[in-house]
Amino acid sequence: MHIAEGVLTAPLLGGGAALTAAGLAVGLKKMDYDRLPRVALLAAVFFVASLIHVPVGPASVHLVLNGLVGLLLGWAAFPAIFVGLVLQAVLFQYGGLTALGVNTFCMAAPALLSYALFAPLARRGGRAVSLVAGFAAGSLAVLVAALLVALSLWLTGEAFLPMAQAVVLANLPVMLIEGVITALIVQYLRKARPAMLQAGRV
Amino acid sequence: MSQAPAQTQPPPAGPLEAAQGASWLHRLDPRAKLAVALGLSLVVALGQSWPAALTALAVGLAALASARLPWRQVLGRLAAVNFFVVLLWVFLPWRLGWDNGWQVGLDPEGLRLALLISLKTNAVFAIILALLGTGRVEHVFHALAHFHAPDKLVNLFLFFYRYLHVLKREQARLAWALKVRGFTPGNNLRTWRTYASLVGVLLVRGYDRAERVYQAMLCRGFSGTLWLLDHFHWSRRDTVFCWCAGLVGLGLAILNLGGAVWS
Structure with a gap:
């Protein structure tokens, strides 16, 4: 869920831009040139994956997978999510240019949180531990992202409160799906390419 | 798309294309x-x-x-x-x-x-x-380079956009393969398992492709600079x-x- 153009106030836009700029600076600094192609290609995979729709009840949601972005990329999650959102703004005019800072932060900060909390467990734990860690990483990232979006809306004005609540509610089933899918992908990668889970080094 | 497009063809016009x-x-x-x-x-x-x-x-x-x-x-x-x-x-x-x-x-x-x-x-x-x-979308990234956006960020954009089409095609091929095997998405674990495998395969292929691309670039003397070959012309207009x-x-x-x- 991205916030459209023209909704947020100047302090929020400025704050979001500053936080995202800081995240980008760290992410780019930690990403050497020999990691750059990998980050770019994985960012492209995540962009393509976000075009996949999963049914929820009678409706459907697109995959977010920002928890997995964190597990695989670490700090590089900021640049990876940023390029995806910029492309979305340029190609589909979706999400806009001025809200880019806020929208990037809302997606990338939870990715980083999942990385910090669950990356070691997902990589090194036993099968059960890594399943749980993968689930937690995927669902927590979606929950925190929804909370950040709701917070931005609520800080914009009291009138946005019902919408902010609805954003969080609507994301609860998404948490379940994202958790399960993230856990399963982590299992697959542990078998197929364990090196990919060494977030610091991908 | 009854036949998978060959890798050498240009990307099909689709939602990922800029307007002409x-x-x-x-x-x-x-x-x-x-x-x-x-x-x-x-x-x-x-x-x-x-x-x-x-x-x-x-x-x-x-x-x-x-x-x-x-x-x-x-x-x-x-x-x-x-x-x-x-x-x-x-x-x-x-x-x-x-x-x-x-x-x-x-x-x-x-x-x-x-x-x-x-x-x-x-x-x-x-x-x-x-x-x-x-x-063209890549011209936006190119223009960003002129505005002194960080080098790595511009390179990341160019790589990302270049391979986005390749991976989109790969995803379309896998989705087609699922479809001909009778897969219909629903509210069940089977659907989630299938999508997890789909994304997992895409991730591994993207990762491996990045390795190959980077090795090939090193062979050609890549040292951190992507030279932009077409130049803009600023006119009075x-x-x-x-x-x-x-x-x-x-x-x-x-x-x-x-x-x-x-x-």
């Missing part, structure tokens, strides 16, 4: 268009007055009309952008109250916000589509355009200040 055409907007320097798009969307997004929002929408629609983009594509994108606007109208203008049964009333403040944001969102949409949708857009921006800002007084 040949209007005066297509001929402007991408640097001018990017600078104006950023400046105008900021002025419009921060506006709080009706005259400014209405004028911005009029300017945006005029620019969009003169860009002569394929209208089907424009309508499709318009619908996507207005998904958020529909949500606004669902939540903002109403007030629920309990007074011997649920009462639904109109909230004037919410109504004002919903209407204002609808105008602004669509104004910015029209401006960005008219300016950035009328050129671009200077005039920037001045006019600057005046429009200034006018919108003044309308904002003035409008705040009588709205």
Whole structure:
């Protein structure tokens, strides 16, 4: 869920831009040139994956997978999510240019949180531990992202409160799906390419 | 897509392609268009007055009309952008109250916000589509390099966009393979398992491809610089355009200040 153009106030836009700029600076600094192609290609995979729709009840949601972005990329999650959102703004005019800072932060900060909390467990734990860690990483990232979006809306004005609540509610089933899918992908990668889970080094 | 396209073919025209055409907007320097798009969307997004929002929408629609983009594509994108606007109208203008049964009333403040944001969102949409949708996407990244965006960020954009099409095709092929095997998505673990495998395979292929690409680049002497081969030509037309857009921006800002007084 991205916030459209023209909704947020100047302090929020400025704050979001500053936080995202800081995240980008760290992410780019930690990403050497020999990691750059990998980050770019994985960012492209995540962009393509976000075009996949999963049914929820009678409706459907697109995959977010920002928890997995964190597990695989670490700090590089900021640049990876940023390029995806910029492309979305340029190609589909979706999400806009001025809200880019806020929208990037809302997606990338939870990715980083999942990385910090669950990356070691997902990589090194036993099968059960890594399943749980993968689930937690995927669902927590979606929950925190929804909370950040709701917070931005609520800080914009009291009138946005019902919408902010609805954003969080609507994301609860998404948490379940994202958790399960993230856990399963982590299992697959542990078998197929364990090196990919060494977030610091991908 | 009964036959998978060969890897050597150009990417199929699809939702990942920029709009094509040949209007005066297509001929402007991408640097001018990017600078104006950023400046105008900021002025419009921060506006709080009706005259400014209405004028911005009029300017945006005029620019969009003169860009002569394929209208089907424009309508499709318009619908996507207005998904958020529909949500606004669902939540903002109403007030629920309990007074011997649920009462639904109109909230004037919410109504004002919903209407204002609808105008602004669509104004910015029209401006960005008219300016950035009328050129090649990689030119936007190239223009960013001219504005001294970090080197690594520009390279990341170029790599990302280059291989996005390759991976999109790979995803389309895998999705087709699922379809011919009778896969229909539903609310069940089987669907989630299938999508997890799909994304897992895409991740591994992307990762391996990145390795191969990087090795090949090292073989060709890559040392951290991607040389941009086509160069932009700034002409008087671009200077005039920037001045006019600057005046429009200034006018919108003044309308904002003035409008705040009588709205």
